[in-house]
Amino acid sequence: MQLDDLYRRVIMDHYKNPRNRGKLADESVTINLNNPTCGDRISLQLQVVDGKVTDARYEGEGCSISMSSASMMTEAIKGKTFEEALSMADKFSSLMKGEPVEFEELEDIEALSGVNKFPARIKCATLAWNALRKGIEHRHD
Numbered sequence: 001m002q003l004d005d006l007y008r009r010v011i012m013d014h015y016k017n018p019r020n021r022g023k024l025a026d027e028s029v030t031i032n033l034n035n036p037t038c039g040d041r042i043s044l045q046l047q048v049v050d051g052k053v054t055d056a057r058y059e060g061e062g063c064s065i066s067m068s069s070a071s072m073m074t075e076a077i078k079g080k081t082f083e084e085a086l087s088m089a090d091k092f093s094s095l096m097k098g099e100p101v102e103f104e105e106l107e108d109i110e111a112l113s114g115v116n117k118f119p120a121r122i123k124c125a126t127l128a129w130n131a132l133r134k135g136i137e138h139r140h141d
Contacts, residue, residue: 010111015064020074024057029138031131035123040066044074044131048139053077053085058131063124065115070128072109082136089129096122 024045034041040062047055056074060067073092077085092109095101098116115125 004114007111007114010108011064011068014068014071014108018067018071020055020057020071021059022057023059024055028055029135031135031138033127033131033134035062035066035127037120037123038063040124040127042066042070042127042131044070044128044135046132046135046139048082052079052081054079058128062127063121065112065121066124066127069109069112069125072107072112073128073132076107076109077132082139085132086136089133092129093126096126 024047026047028045028047031044031046032042033044040060042058042060042062045057046053056077058070058074060070073088076088080088091101092112095109095113096116112125115121
């Protein structure tokens with residue numbers, strides 16, 4: 001199996017079987033963002049205890065890339081401090097720019113690496129990550 005095929009399967013798995021889709025029952029930070037270019041929208045909820053993301057959920061509509069990225073991101077940031085989550089967001093941003101990135105903690109997220117070849121789709125992939133940044137900035141205010 002070619003790497004592109006594997007990546008496509010990982011993306012479609014997260015799209016068809018989303019992780020962490022839904023709402024948090026407890027009080028949380030909610031961030032709503034949309035991508036007016038293509039109509040993708042996300043509502044990201046973060047549950048934060050002592051500066052650590054203890055849970056993350058999302059709802060939204062969009063293409064397979066934006067929704068898969070949200071699924072992957074919410075899986076990856078659970079249990080991370082704000083600094084660790086922001087570091088992951090920085091790595092993802094570098095990935096979208098085509099820069100080399102170490103993937104130890106990014107797991108399935110590497111499957112989105114091919115998106116950087118399609119500039120119009122980068123905003124789809126980064127929507128959830130931008131919501132994460134906005135949520136963390138909101139918590140620091």
